Amino acid sequence: MQTMSVQPSHIRCAWTTYNRYPTQVIQTRTFTTEKDTARVEELTDNEKKLTQEVDEMRKENAELTEKLKTYDDKYKRALAESENIRRRLTKQIDDAKLFGIQGFCKDLLEVADILGHATEAVPKDEISDKNPHLKNLFEGLSMTRQQLNSVFKRHGLETVNPINEKFNPNLHEALFQQEVANVEPNTVVVVSKIGYKLHDRCIRPALVGVTKG
Numbered sequence: 001m002q003t004m005s006v007q008p009s010h011i012r013c014a015w016t017t018y019n020r021y022p023t024q025v026i027q028t029r030t031f032t033t034e035k036d037t038a039r040v041e042e043l044t045d046n047e048k049k050l051t052q053e054v055d056e057m058r059k060e061n062a063e064l065t066e067k068l069k070t071y072d073d074k075y076k077r078a079l080a081e082s083e084n085i086r087r088r089l090t091k092q093i094d095d096a097k098l099f100g101i102q103g104f105c106k107d108l109l110e111v112a113d114i115l116g117h118a119t120e121a122v123p124k125d126e127i128s129d130k131n132p133h134l135k136n137l138f139e140g141l142s143m144t145r146q147q148l149n150s151v152f153k154r155h156g157l158e159t160v161n162p163i164n165e166k167f168n169p170n171l172h173e174a175l176f177q178q179e180v181a182n183v184e185p186n187t188v189v190v191v192s193k194i195g196y197k198l199h200d201r202c203i204r205p206a207l208v209g210v211t212k213g
Contacts, residue, residue, distance in 0.1 A: 160195035
């Protein structure tokens with residue numbers, strides 16, 4: 001006896017046989033309609049669109065990440081440059097405070113030299129009560145010189161008198177050399193003119209004579 005089945009044109013019938021057990025045969029049927037197929041195709045198109053959007057978002061994210069790195073690097077460089085400028089300006093301000101009177105000090109050095117020469121020119125053996133005018137003059141010069149040196153010291157200006165010291169090219173200027181017995185070479189043995197330094201900065205080197213090497 002034959003059994004005939006009529007299938008509509010929009011339905012496809014598939015028979016599937018599974019031999020899971022030797023003695024059993026399980027038969028299943030899966031029906032797929034054209035409507036279901038359209039849904040699957042529609043989902044596939046949506047998935048393609050979503051995949052494309054995800055790829056575009058990933059690309060955009062990579063570009064934004066690269067821009068962020070670039071801007072972050074520029075920001076750090078600008079911050080470092082600003083810090084360097086701030087430090088340089090701070091140092092310049094500090095130097096201006098310390099050495100702003102350097103020119104004025106140099107002008108006063110000549111006055112100090114003249115006072116020193118005048119004080120040393122007074123004959124020491126004639127300074128007595130028998131010669132009150134000379135004594136008063138010497139005392140006045142000495143006090144003025146002492147007061148001037150106190151003002152220099154208060155503002156960071158110090159004398160450089162390197163007698164019997166090693167020659168230092170940063171603080172001394174050698175005028176001549178001479179042989180001196182039992183003295184190490186390059187030792188200052190004569191100071192023709194004392195030098196000055198302002199806060200460890202030499203503003204006038206001492207003029208000296210040193211021993212030969």
